[in-house]
Amino acid sequence: MTKRIPPFQLTSRQRLSLLIAINLSAFQLYLAMPVSLLLYIITLSLWQLLPARKHHRNGGSNTVTTPGLFTRLILIALCILLLYFSYGIQLGRETGTTMITIMTLLKMFEIRNRRDIHIILFTCFFLLATHFFQSQQPGMAIYAFFTVIYLTALLIAFSDKRNNTLFSQHLKTASRLIAFSLPLMLVMFVLFPRIPGPLWGLPDDAFTATTGLSEEMS
DSSP states (O other): OOOOOOOOOOBHHHHHHHHHHHHHHTHHHHTTSOHHHHHHHHHHHHHHHHHHHHHHHTTOOSBOOOOOHHHHHHHHHHHHHHHHHHHTTOOSHHHHHHHHHHHHHHHGGGOOSHHHHHHHHHHHHHHHHTHHHHOOOHHHHHHHHHHHHHHHHHHHHHHOSSOOSOHHHHHHHHHHHHHHHHHHHHHHHHHSOOOSSOSOOTTTTTTSSOOSOOSSOO
């Protein structure tokens, strides 16, 4: 007789920790984001929290129910419309990072296993790296450093299937791992060649390397 594996359920505390991770990873992007998209992101974040609070008050288990497929399709369509009215059809840095941020929040509505959680967290690492498209000041590096520690601690926490370790211990483990990687980071910082110009030139230079005849004659 095979033992039935219970379905994966994300508690409200775990969901809150993921929301904090996403918003910490995209905080710098919010400063340059259109108001309509920012309000949409705030609405999605609050939507993740309100069902958890209501369900918890009713005395049920501390889990969150997810919306149906039709509702998720409407949210995706609304996301595309807001992106179109905010940025048009122009593809570039702001459009791409904003879309990834919203899609990461929408992914929260369909978490079915630990793999989905890992996808969200690794996307948070990518979003955090895009902060340096906006600023490369020392303050941004310090902010990214502590955010990486938090994201790494979440990876460790969600990989702990026994779930019997305090999160503070996971933070210590993550800090130790990041400390071990600092020498390699310093070596790469010194030896890796500096790339002239911005890290991401789209959409200004998206079509500079084109072939064919020029439209002008000298």
